[in-house]
Ligand SMILES: NC(=O)c1ccc[n+]([C@@H]2O[C@H](COP(=O)([O-])OP(=O)(O)OC[C@H]3O[C@@H](n4cnc5c(N)ncnc54)[C@H](O)[C@@H]3O)[C@@H](O)[C@H]2O)c1
């Protein structure tokens with residue numbers, strides 16, 4: 001299968017590197033002409049994935065028409081741009097969605113957005129605990145590949161699997177997407193705990209109670225609990241809530257140290273999806289009657305709606321209830 005990757009940020013570049021590892025030709029669409037030039041001329045993407053020497057089989061382009069001869073397209077743009085990016089892609093080619101988020105305004109997951117933007121294209125979702133730099137270096141990684149069509153999933157898995165990159169198959173597309181979207185918001189909360197010096201007990205509590213929120217929201221949207229407890233849910237939650245390698249965790253750490261959200265978000269080149277997902281998730285959860293107090297707290301901090309000590313006290317003062 002001739003693969004194309006749409007989006008040359010850290011994750012798209014790392015996935016192109018993975019797919020080209022066996023000498024295969026991979027076409028990589030980048031928004032920025034500088035990135036196209038650096039990939040083709042220097043075999044590097046210093047803007048988004050520094051210190052990685054890229055495989056010779058990666059050919060960058062800024063022309064979406066160059067994707068027309070691909071058998072498979074990995075879509076790796078920020079979630080809020082997925083609709084416009086997918087609309088430009090060639091029709092009818094299987095799309096593997098790698099972005100993590102929920103669309104503002106519609107509350108749609110990426111597979112639902114892509115189905116509207118390219119109704120003829122089969123859809124799969126690739127999501128899990130995957131820091132781009134580690135995948136690009138060939139470090140061991142496992143990931144969920146979710147697709148309603150088992151035969152297509154098997155073909156994609158055969159194309160993307162590597163000795164150190166192990167996809168696990170699922171038919172629960174919604175579940176795989178909800179885990180990836182919600183964990184980004186919870187990673188901000190864990191970053192806040194780190195930045196404010198609240199300790200590791202607080203982090204473990206946020207991960208566990210955050211996972212309860214993810215599960216409630218996921219079940220309300222038709223996800224299966226075993227998917228949420230797998231790589232794309234709990235697995236990615238644990239990874240992203242544990243390290244400043246996560247942009248979302250780092251953003252939260254800044255908030256916890258008392259830096260204003262607006263300053264932290266201004267002029268950011270790389271994407272911290274949780275900042276965009278948080279208000280959408282809050283709206284979607286309220287609309288379905290799902291309680292998500294940790295998500296509400298993250299929104300309050302991102303919107304500078306209340307001082308940090310007040311937000312922490314409000315979470316701790318919630319009524320005692322059954323776990
Ligand atoms: N970085 C990771 O480790 C990782 C791992 C798994 C999933 N993801 C997900 O992949 C998606 C992309 O993240 P990333 O880390 O590759 O990005 P990044 O932060 O490294 O780079 C930002 C990307 O946004 C693109 N962009 C900016 N404005 C755009 C526009 N108007 N239209 C289209 N694209 C635009 C840039 O070209 C660039 O590719 C996100 O949803 C992220 O959650 C990232």
Ligand SMILES: O=P(O)(O)OC[C@H](O)CO
Pocket residue numbers: 100128129130131132184187236239240245246247248249271272273
């Ligand atoms: O750096 P983050 O917080 O966007 O996390 C990257 C990946 O989603 C981890 O799986």
